[in-house]
Amino acid sequence: MPLLLRGVLCCMKNIITIQHTQSIHHTNGMIGSWTDWDLTELGIEQAKRIDERLSAEIKDKKYVMYFLNIKPIFTDKLRERNLGEAVGKSVEWAQKNTIVWEKTIDDKPCLMNWLIGLVMLLFMKIAGVRVRGENGTSNRYISEPERLSEVFGQSLRLLHEVDASDCPIRDRMSPLLNMVGNTPFRQSHLNDISEFIGKASADDAANEIKKSSGLLKNDVLIHGDYCLPNIILNNWALAGFIDVADGGLGDRHYDLAWGLWSLNYNLKTPKYGHRFLDAYGRGSIDKDRLRICGLLAALE
Secondary structure, three states: OOHHHHHHHOOOOOOOOOOOOEHHHHHHOOOOOOOOOOOOOOHHHHHHOOOOOOOHHHHHHOOHHHHHHOOOOOOOOOOOOOOOHHHHOOOHHHHHHHOOOOHHHHHHHHHHHHHHHHHHHHHHHHHHOOOEEOOOOOOOHHHHOOOOOOOHHHHHHHHHOOOOOOOOOOOOHHHHOOOOOEOOOOOOHHHHHHHHHHHOOOHHHHHHHHHHHHOOOOEEEEEEOHHHHEEEEEEOOEEOOOOOOOOOEEEEEHHHHHHHHHHHHHHOOOOOHHHHHHHHHHHHHOOOHHHHHHHHOOOO
């Protein structure tokens, strides 16, 4: 099951999503974005295999739109970012030139993430999928902060132990690092988690990250926005995650940093952060990587 759906549906049901097969621009170093490249021979073969698989699913009435006799709707309103003047040029050119990647609302990744989440929720509704439970900020859970912080840490560890060797999103850290120097840092965010990453200045954060960026890894499946509102619990048992559009392979400490901030924000005190880290497992936590990821999490 693809990454995003795996996180939201928690294997309750399968929804078929298809990733674009290999195009020529994937192999010749050119920018794709809003262009129309032909498929490579491998891409054509991949498309044929997808066709065979989908045909089997439809025949067996497992493909939800056909099962419910719903006619597919095709739209160009959900599409990837327009990379502006980089479209039609090489990746090398884009890397060497200063590009304002998100100049209009049409290009904002936050908008695209919201649209992705909306489409996923629509499919879940069509399929009758329901993740039972309440998010981590419900009164039931907030009223027991010690237990909540432990479950919060244990649930994150479960996510990070998922075998993500087939995850198509291989590097979530580079886009964050690319924002450094162009995006301001929130000093209040840094202050909220200073007990765990040490005191930090928003003015100096960019330089510190650039010096230590080599410490970061893309070695576990991360949520990307790990906070109490984005975890669903059913009678204290993990039922699922929501808002996972920023997920992919990344550094575990990025999720840990967001978890620490969320506990402080939602519980109005940093005192439960240590319990959270203990529940996650201190042996897997590197203080230097946690600091760098804490700084990255403070990007506006």
